[in-house]
Amino acid sequence: MKFFLDTADLAEIEEAASWGALAGVTTNPSLYAKIGGRLENFHAHMKRICEIVGPDCPVSAESVAMTRDEIVRDGLELAEIADNIVVKIPTMVEGLAATRALADQNVPVNMTLCFSVPQALLAARAGARYISPFIGRFDDISDDGLAQVGNIVQAIGNYDFTNNTVNGEQIEIIAASVRSANHVTQCALMGADIATVPFGVLKKMVQHPLTDRGLDSFMKDWEKVQNA
Ligand code: G3P
Numbered sequence: 001m002k003f004f005l006d007t008a009d010l011a012e013i014e015e016a017a018s019w020g021a022l023a024g025v026t027t028n029p030s031l032y033a034k035i036g037g038r039l040e041n042f043h044a045h046m047k048r049i050c051e052i053v054g055p056d057c058p059v060s061a062e063s064v065a066m067t068r069d070e071i072v073r074d075g076l077e078l079a080e081i082a083d084n085i086v087v088k089i090p091t092m093v094e095g096l097a098a099t100r101a102l103a104d105q106n107v108p109v110n111m112t113l114c115f116s117v118p119q120a121l122l123a124a125r126a127g128a129r130y131i132s133p134f135i136g137r138f139d140d141i142s143d144d145g146l147a148q149v150g151n152i153v154q155a156i157g158n159y160d161f162t163n164n165t166v167n168g169e170q171i172e173i174i175a176a177s178v179r180s181a182n183h184v185t186q187c188a189l190m191g192a193d194i195a196t197v198p199f200g201v202l203k204k205m206v207q208h209p210l211t212d213r214g215l216d217s218f219m220k221d222w223e224k225v226q227n228a
Contacts, residue, residue, distance in 0.1 A: 050082035071098035103127025134177035
């Protein structure tokens with residue numbers, strides 16, 4: 001499993017990138033609004049994220065257009081920002097059509113707001129490079145977000161979509177709307193390719209009380225060695 005950071009916060013991205021295990025970043029309009037982002041700075045901000053994480057880390061930048069042609073225009077502009085930009089598009093009819101058009105022009109798309117197997121299969125057929133099923137928001141309406149990720153991983157894995165995607169690359173499932181380290185565990189066990197996590201969850205993923213306890217006793221015993 002690869003880990004993406006789900007944020008538009010540059011300080012968080014810099015910190016997470018310095019840990020050496022970051023494989024990408026996902027953003028959305030809400031995350032950009034949360035850091036006080038302004039419309040006129042959007043492209044520059046996405047460019048800065050691309051620079052921080054480097055050319056091998058995909059950075060999802062979301063289109064807020066609602067029609068096929070507008071989404072395609074938006075997507076082509078976003079793709080100009082950097083080679084590692086991935087255009088994020090909501091799972092809807094116009095979004096599917098735009099995904100097909102962008103994939104045909106070798107622009108990778110991350111289909112977001114995906115909540116069902118049929119949506120995921122349509123996204124794959126439309127040429128999406130990444131598909132993002134949401135966990136937490138599904139749980140929020142008293143449904144089972146983890147089960148949905150498992151179903152989507154299984155359904156996509158049943159078929160070969162390499163002819164449908166940009167440059168014949170394999171589709172990757174991004175578990176999104178991740179709210180806990182346990183979500184990450186369960187998604188890894190189900191074979192999700194990527195988990196995109198908020199910085200708070202990434203920090204919790206590193207921690208374990210037995211690691212802290214073990215470290216504490218190692219340091220105390222080492223002190224004894226030094227004073228022996
Ligand atoms: O990137 C989209 C997704 O991860 C949003 O998560 O917590 O706002 O449902 P959340």
